[in-house]
Amino acid sequence: MEAKESVDSSVAIDHVLRDRLKQTASLFCKSVSELVGPEVKLTIRPPATCSYATFLQKADKDAYFYAIRSSPDVGNLLMHWPTSLMGLLLKRMLGASESLESAVKVPLTDIEFRLMSKVVGHFMRAFQVAWKEIAPLEMEIEMASSSVQPCRIYPDGLTVCVLEMGFEMEGRVATMRWVLPADWSRRMTAIKGGRGCPATDTMVARLAETQMSATDLAGLEVGDILTTEKDVAEPIDVMVQGVVKAKANLGKLGEKKAVHIVEKVDKENRPQE
Numbered sequence: 320m321e322a323k324e325s326v327d328s329s330v331a332i333d334h335v336l337r338d339r340l341k342q343t344a345s346l347f348c349k350s351v352s353e354l355v356g357p358e359v360k361l362t363i364r365p366p367a368t369c370s371y372a373t374f375l376q377k378a379d380k381d382a383y384f385y386a387i388r389s390s391p392d393v394g395n396l397l398m399h400w401p402t403s404l405m406g407l408l409l410k411r412m413l414g415a416s417e418s419l420e421s422a423v424k425v426p427l428t429d430i431e432f433r434l435m436s437k438v439v440g441h442f443m444r445a446f447q448v449a450w451k452e453i454a455p456l457e458m459e460i461e462m463a464s465s466s467v468q469p470c471r472i473y474p475d476g477l478t479v480c481v482l483e484m485g486f487e488m489e490g491r492v493a494t495m496r497w498v499l500p501a502d503w504s505r506r507m508t509a510i511k512g513g514r515g516c517p518a519t520d521t522m523v524a525r526l527a528e529t530q531m532s533a534t535d536l537a538g539l540e541v542g543d544i545l546t547t548e549k550d551v552a553e554p555i556d557v558m559v560q561g562v563v564k565a566k567a568n569l570g571k572l573g574e575k576k577a578v579h580i581v582e583k584v585d586k587e588n589r590p591q592e
């Protein structure tokens with residue numbers, strides 16, 4: 320597999336993160352070569368930053384999202400795999416002889432899910448190797464979903480770093496993206512120094528979500544009422560580092576707004592489809 324990196328000096332990302340991302344991409348490229356063949360070309364595009372909300376808005380919705388959890392808990396990575404690219408990779412891994420032109424169907428079959436988990440596993444190992452000199456990490460797939468909604472693992476306003484990998488196979492080009500917090504280097508350095516990461520965390524109580532057109536958004540006025548599909552009796556999500564940790568009811572304590580925890584959300588109860 321041939322790997323090359325596009326050049327763009329305009330991206331302002333700290334050198335540690337840039338170097339580790341490049342190393343991760345290079346190692347992952349070598350692993351994928353063993354799975355699908357050396358004739359596949361991989362283009363590593365320059366990393367860029369944006370808000371997490373912007374990343375999700377621009378992400379191809381006809382895709383699978385893999386949330387990867389790290390231990391120590393530095394945060395989550397999110398991989399975005401278009402179904403068209405998954406179809407090309409899976410057919411090569413399965414040794415299919417028919418034309419490689421169809422995307423995989425949702426949901427994945429058991430064998431497709433296992434093979435894609437294997438691909439993601441290669442990525443996790445590449446990421447671990449790239450960062451091991453700073454701090455060793457254990458990584459696991461926490462969630463795989465064909466819907467963007469479960470992928471709101473971070474606050475919309477969080478600045479994230481996005482890396483794109485373009486796969487070229489038999490004249491077809493498809494792009495896989497992965498994203499992580501833009502301050503990942505600082506978090507990893509804190510782990511290395513034994514300070515934990517981070518020392519304090521922000522807890523977010525998510526009331527509800529709704530969608531509206533850009534025109535309606537621009538026309539919002541004081542006094543307008545926004546409705547959602549969430550039942551008033553349904554508990555809200557309590558999130559830490561964008562991950563839902565508990566369910567709670569809204570209330571108050573004295574003259575302060577408060578939330579009453581009614582349920583803890585275990586990792587095993589988070590969606591896998």
